[in-house]
Amino acid sequence: xxxxxxxxxxxxxxxxxxxKLNAKQMIxxxxxxxxxDELELTTFQQLYLEIPEDQKDEIIRELEGVGLRCYPVGxxxxxxxxxxxxxxxxxxxxxxxxxxNERVAGKDVPFTLKIAYTGCPIGCGEPLINDIGVMKIxxxxxxxxxxxxxxxxxxxxxxxxxxxxxxxxxxxxxxLIDLYAANGKKRETVLKFIxxxxxxxxxxxxxx
Ligand code: SF4
Numbered sequence: 001x002x003x004x005x006x007x008x009x010x011x012x013x014x015x016x017x018x019x020k021l022n023a024k025q026m027i028x029x030x031x032x033x034x035x036x037d038e039l040e041l042t043t044f045q046q047l048y049l050e051i052p053e054d055q056k057d058e059i060i061r062e063l064e065g066v067g068l069r070c071y072p073v074g075x076x077x078x079x080x081x082x083x084x085x086x087x088x089x090x091x092x093x094x095x096x097x098x099x100x101n102e103r104v105a106g107k108d109v110p111f112t113l114k115i116a117y118t119g120c121p122i123g124c125g126e127p128l129i130n131d132i133g134v135m136k137i138x139x140x141x142x143x144x145x146x147x148x149x150x151x152x153x154x155x156x157x158x159x160x161x162x163x164x165x166x167x168x169x170x171x172x173x174x175x176l177i178d179l180y181a182a183n184g185k186k187r188e189t190v191l192k193f194i195x196x197x198x199x200x201x202x203x204x205x206x207x208x
Contacts, residue, residue: 005053010046010071010079011063015098018084019045021068028066032059044078044114046071075187077107077177081116083124092119093136096166100134103170107177110184110193115173128156131190132173141169145176145202146191155191158199160206172206179205 011029013021021029032051033039040048051059060070071079080101085092097117104115115132118125126149127133133144140163147157161172179202184193194202 006050007053007056008048008050008073009056009060010042010073011049011068012046012071012079014067014069015080015082015094015101016085017089019082025063025066025068028063028068044081046079048073071106075109075112077104077109077113077115079105081114081125081130083118083120083122085119086124087119093117093141093166094119096136096141096169097134099166100170100173103174104177107181109177109181111187111189113177113180113190129154130157132176133157134169134173137163140164141166143169143172146194148189148191157191158194160199160203175206176202 013019013025029039029047029049032049037050042048063070069079080097082097083092085094089095097119100117113132114130115134116125116127116130117134118127119136121135121137123135127135127147128144129147129149131145131147133147135142135144142159143161143164144157144159148155160176161168164172179197180190180193183197184190188196
């Protein structure tokens with residue numbers, strides 16, 4: 001019998017309080033697994049699920065129908081990693097995090113891009129050690145880029161803009177990703193891209 005070709009997709013429960021799944025979502029995911037299959041949980045609040053390629057669209061529709069979100073795996077912008085929004089949806093800017101995720105997750109980039117958001121300066125979502133980080137402080141948003149969490153040369157990202165309004169934040173993040181997508185070399189991280197392209201040059205382009 002011909003073997004069914006499978007593809008890997010990343011699945012999570014979308015952006016809300018905590019990173020949770022309900023029973024219906026778990027049952028729906030389990031429908032597409034054999035008893036011996038394993039589900040991989042990534043550090044980025046995503047589950048990797050393998051599904052038959054020829055049924056991809058129907059399966060994604062079914063998963064999304066129970067409130068799950070599905071994203072491509074590979075050199076794309078990851079879904080937004082968030083903090084747990086411990087104090088409240090509005091207070092910590094959950095609508096802004098959702099909108100940002102809608103706008104950027106799944107975009108094609110030279111190398112997997114991790115983007116993190118956090119609702120206050122305590123920073124539970126670790127935005128400073130991701131490729132792009134957003135930290136809400138009072139009513140404004142700080143934007144960081146070029147953080148690196150792994151290796152002995154790990155480092156925090158550079159602060160690009162402070163106290164942005166939501167609309168400005170969306171624009172600047174989208175422009176930064178587009179700039180990186182257009183000018184980054186294959187497998188070049190955001191940090192290496194910033195070092196090669198130049199922070200001043202990036203700030204200039206993002207300010208236009
Ligand atoms: S970063 Fe702030 S708002 Fe978000 S979970 Fe941590 S303490 Fe709560």
